[in-house]
Amino acid sequence: MIVERRTFLSGILATGLFAPAIAQTPPTPDGPFTLADLPYAFNALEPVIDARTMEIHHGRHHRAYVDNLNRAIQATPALQGQTLEQLMARAGSYPVTVRNNGGGHWNHTFFWKTMTAPDLGGAPAPMLAAAIDEAFGSLDGLKAAVASSGAARFGSGWVWLIMGPDGRLAVTSTPNQDNPLMDVAEVKGVPLFGNDVWEHAYYLNYQNRRSDYLTAWWRVVDWRRVSERHEQAVAIIR
Numbered sequence: 001m002i003v004e005r006r007t008f009l010s011g012i013l014a015t016g017l018f019a020p021a022i023a024q025t026p027p028t029p030d031g032p033f034t035l036a037d038l039p040y041a042f043n044a045l046e047p048v049i050d051a052r053t054m055e056i057h058h059g060r061h062h063r064a065y066v067d068n069l070n071r072a073i074q075a076t077p078a079l080q081g082q083t084l085e086q087l088m089a090r091a092g093s094y095p096v097t098v099r100n101n102g103g104g105h106w107n108h109t110f111f112w113k114t115m116t117a118p119d120l121g122g123a124p125a126p127m128l129a130a131a132i133d134e135a136f137g138s139l140d141g142l143k144a145a146v147a148s149s150g151a152a153r154f155g156s157g158w159v160w161l162i163m164g165p166d167g168r169l170a171v172t173s174t175p176n177q178d179n180p181l182m183d184v185a186e187v188k189g190v191p192l193f194g195n196d197v198w199e200h201a202y203y204l205n206y207q208n209r210r211s212d213y214l215t216a217w218w219r220v221v222d223w224r225r226v227s228e229r230h231e232q233a234v235a236i237i238r
């Protein structure tokens with residue numbers, strides 16, 4: 001009986017149907033896009049975001065977006081030679097894999113650069129602080145809007161602070177890996193910061209407590225960087 005079972009199993013395995021998934025994965029393309037190292041150590045954001053979460057988030061999730069985007073680009077000559085921003089601007093016209101993985105690459109690259117070690121990010125520069133007061137009443141008003149928008153995002157997505165074409169700030173949310181630069185975004189604008197509300201961004205530390213993660217996240221926001229982005233966005237519309 002045991003021999004028969006072994007024969008059966010070896011017969012099944014010989015079909016190749018149960019070969020390890022890795023053998024089915026096409027080789028990782030070299031480009032055109034690449035995964036940059038994080039601008040800080042994996043543990044730099046602790047205790048707000050733990051090192052293991054950062055390691056998996058950057059090394060596996062972000063890497064997968066880059067690899068899958070590269071595969072899509074290499075398979076579609078019409079997409080070659082475009083910058084990531086150009087791909088975002090026409091995401092609605094491209095295969096959904098470009099929208100999802102291109103968005104994933106842009107969003108995460110932007111996200112890493114939005115953060116710094118806890119309590120070292122300073123405060124909004126005066127011009128940004130004035131724009132926040134005008135749109136939300138106060139910095140606490142902005143935080144409340146982000147908490148509300150982040151909690152309301154069903155499933156996976158992002159919550160953003162953007163500057164619209166009129167120079168006014170707004171908090172928005174996008175599903176999946178969409179972002180406010182995409183032609184498909186309900187509300188478009190220049191992103192000043194984005195927070196990742198996919199469970200992979202916080203689950204090890206916060207489990208299902210997304211609101212706790214959203215509250216803690218303010219400690220790692222690099223306001224100097226966000227203020228620079230605002231200054232550049234204002235210069236463009238002036």
Ligand SMILES: [Fe+2]
Nearest residue numbers: 061196198201
């Ligand atoms: Fe993510």
